[in-house]
Amino acid sequence: MDGRMGAISPPGRLAEPAEGISPEELALATRNHGMPLESLRYDLTPPGLHYVLVHYDIPAADAHTWALTLGGRVRTPLTLDMAALRSFPSATHRVTMECAGNGRARLTPRPVSQPWLVEGIGTAEWTGVPLRTLLAACGVAPGSVEVVFTGADHGLERGVEQDYRRSLPLEVATGRDPEVMVAYAMNGAPLPPQHGYPLRLVVPGWYGMAQVKWLRDITVIDTEFTGFQQQVAYRYRQAADDPGEAVTRIAPRALMVPPGFPDFMSRTRVVRPGPHFLEGRAWSGLAPVVRVEVSTDASRGWYDAELDVPPHGHDWAWRHWQAPWTATPGTHVLSVRATDAEGNSQPLEQSWNRGGFGNNLVQRVEVLCEAAASPEDGDPGTADAAGHTESPTRSGTGTRSGHGS
């Protein structure tokens, strides 16, 4: 794309060695957001805490007038409104989603795009119609190879004006496990606008780019789909001219609830000396997670965490883990890593690709262990039995001196 459109939509680039986060990356970060890691405490992520990545704008959408078209190499093209969709038998799956670019902002050099640290995650129960049910209803023609999904979100990206559009191989689209769904509910409620209201694709085990939101069209084709999001973006490549490999399933990752409490600005954690339980979640889109290990000495030694096996078999959702840790005064680097049933695990050194995709570097949580401020450090009137303090200023004194007076 040339001219003025090209000028506002330049090619991808890598950040310079000492380049801070740019205004453009910040503009993406203030719109899209991760899941605050303390939310790892919830089995199901509340919608407002689940990560969100929207390439363009959230489209205006009305479930009353929404139509999903199914066509291409099918016997009977269909146009379904929401009532028609709901008339098909439904399925519900608990699915952990992760942005393919999660971890990108920690890479060196940093690919300039949505600047995720490690929070581009979330888990929800999605309810909808299995895709293979819909494809069976329209009758896929012999010789078909892929299914293309088009969202209502429209924009310009790296010089290409487009609707957001992705494909799946026919055998994935019609598979039973994972069961791909056209979903209309998240955690039992209509989809929130930012998660695709009123309809989205859910592809358990795959990174977020496959989960097309605001789904308006499904087209069966007999060739390989060559759309931008398939052949240009979302490829593992080392150089800009490398054709690369497609980004597909989620690599294993474990994350912990950062223990203790944070400093507002540095986000460094503070814990009290003594016994703690570290806890978090672990997942893999390649195979069930079977082992989680914890390190409390900057990845030198590792010990096994206790891993929950979910009672109802949520193969595509994260698993809870916990591990004891006795904190001693000083600074500590805590880490956790997951291994799945196929032996996939997480690296201690970054593996790099030009898009910053599929990163699953082991998490590092820096923690300062220090006893609570003793009364002589502040004002005894400001510390109550629950250990709530406000020191070293005398702030808070007003509150406490008011008690009972």
Add this chain to the structure above:
Amino acid sequence: MDGRMGAISPPGRLAEPAEGISPEELALATRNHGMPLESLRYDLTPPGLHYVLVHYDIPAADAHTWALTLGGRVRTPLTLDMAALRSFPSATHRVTMECAGNGRARLTPRPVSQPWLVEGIGTAEWTGVPLRTLLAACGVAPGSVEVVFTGADHGLERGVEQDYRRSLPLEVATGRDPEVMVAYAMNGAPLPPQHGYPLRLVVPGWYGMAQVKWLRDITVIDTEFTGFQQQVAYRYRQAADDPGEAVTRIAPRALMVPPGFPDFMSRTRVVRPGPHFLEGRAWSGLAPVVRVEVSTDASRGWYDAELDVPPHGHDWAWRHWQAPWTATPGTHVLSVRATDAEGNSQPLEQSWNRGGFGNNLVQRVEVLCEAAASPEDGDPGTADAAGHTESPTRSGTGTRSGHGS
């Protein structure tokens, strides 16, 4: 605070002239998030799109065991569980909230903190018990001057370990308009975790720092509260040693839904030539907004927008506005500004303070107006009747060539 705790919690600072957004600012931006501006289309912001600012962690909270204590200079201290709170007569108010630091990241020099652009906003209907009802139930003692509110969120900030804690003058706390509330519902549902579940304070017309979340204690005092968030943070000051003035009510602001569609990375907007309706919202915590003006020539000329007067009198919520605009090919800078009934308006040049508070600089939206790519620029098969295109690559061809074949 000295030593290791002080080292991880340094004083506030200003960014160096060419300093990009720092890793610490990014860590805040990936947790907290703004309201994507296309969400200005909604009268009420869905919870997952409403801005969120959490100083420390979102506390684990259970409504079944939550207790709100009321004490200090009162006749009858009270401890209320959620059922007891719900037994009081309730009120519901539609309130626009804005973070006091909204706009901070565009300031020069930039105060290093949560790096808001302009999205730190949202509007919700909050339901709860008027605070004056609760204060009447416990009986405020003569000579009381302030009411202190304590949240369950605990952290370290600029060297001070604290629970988040703010005060209001007694006359504001007991006022009828705005009616301060202890809220347990947002848009008719329980509060989401990130908005204060199960209880928060709502102070209509005030910036977000007053809206204490995870509210666990209310204490009446007879002195001026000197807590960190009152006397150290959230002050308008020009220098670090300036005592400054308290940040209180929201300055007027208007924002527009950015027209057209965006480029993914630069976020620059593209519109087609021809007639458009610009629209958005405008609000002020000082007085009702009475005028909204639009500029389409980089703030040289201004014309009046049509301003909706809400039918049910939502004095503390934003008002919708719209204005026609005929786009011609080329680049344009669109702006909008609000004026309230007391004559307060928005500056064209930044006014600066060390915390980056109360900013209401006029919004600038850069727009490129260009006709849709003509068929010869790409593949005619990739453009459909709705103007959906994917050009200049041949991507998408696969989809369309599949139609009817």
